Amino acid sequence: MTEAELQDLLKKNPALRVRGGAPKAKKSKASLPKPMFDSQAEERYYNAYIAPGIYSGLIRDCQLHRTFEIIPATEHWGQKYPARVYTPDFVVCWRDGLVEVIEIKGKVIKRLQRDYHLRRQLFIIKYCNPNEWRFREIKAEEV
Template identity: 35%
Template sequence: MRGYKPIRGASKYHARQAFASDGTKCASRAEARYYDHLLFTHADFNYQQRFEIVPKFTCNGKRYAHRVYTPDFVIYEDYKITKVVDVKGGNATMTADARLRMMMFMQKYDMPVTIAEYDSRSGLFVEKQA
C-alpha cells in the first residue's frame, strides 16, 4: 500500500497502526484512509478530540474519575460541529462499552455519531448512524 507506513504493534482488535499522508500517526489503516480523505476534501476537522461525558464525582466518600469519549474525527463548518465520526474495522470493535459511550455522548451533546466502516472491496467508507 502506497502512502501508508505501518509501524510495530497492534491493538487487541489486530488493527495495525499506520501513518496518514501528512505523517500523522493513526490507530489503524482505516483511520489513516479516512484522515487522508478529509485532507483531500479540505475539511475542517480535529482528530481524536476528547469530550467529557461524565464529570468526576464523590459517592459515599469514594471518588470517581471523570469519563470521556474520544471519537476519531470531529468535523466543523463555520466553527460549529457538524459531524462526529468513529471509524470501525468491523463488528468486533463495536463493543457494548463503545456503544454506551456513544449513547452518553449523543445524549449530552445532542449530536449523532456516525460509524464509518471501510469496505476493502470497493475502497469506500460505508457510513451509518450509531
C-alpha cells in the same frame, strides 16, 4: 551545504564548476500535518475524504481524537469515581458551519469495547443533539 558555503568554496577555487545549479524548492499546496492514527482504516478514511476536503476548502477544520467528557468525576461516601470520556476519531467542521463527528469502528473492536454503545449514546445526548452536530459511524471494513 548552504548557499553561502557554496559561494565561499567557489571563490576559493575558481576552477570548480557547479553542474545543474542549486536545487529548487518544491512548490506545494497547503501543508497538512502528519497525524497519528489508531488504525489503518482511520488513515485510509483520512486520506480518501478528509485530506482532499481540507485541500479543496470544503473542510474548515478537522480535529483528530478530541476528548469529550460525558460523565463528570464524582465522589460517593469516600469512593472516588473518575470522569468518563468519549473520544471520536474525527471532528470535522465543514465550510458551511456543519460539525460532523465521525467514528470508524471495526466489528472486532466494537465487540471488545462493551461500553462503546453507552458512551456513544451519552455523547450524542450531551453534545450532538444540543449543538446540532451530525454523528456518523463508519464500518472499518467499508473504508
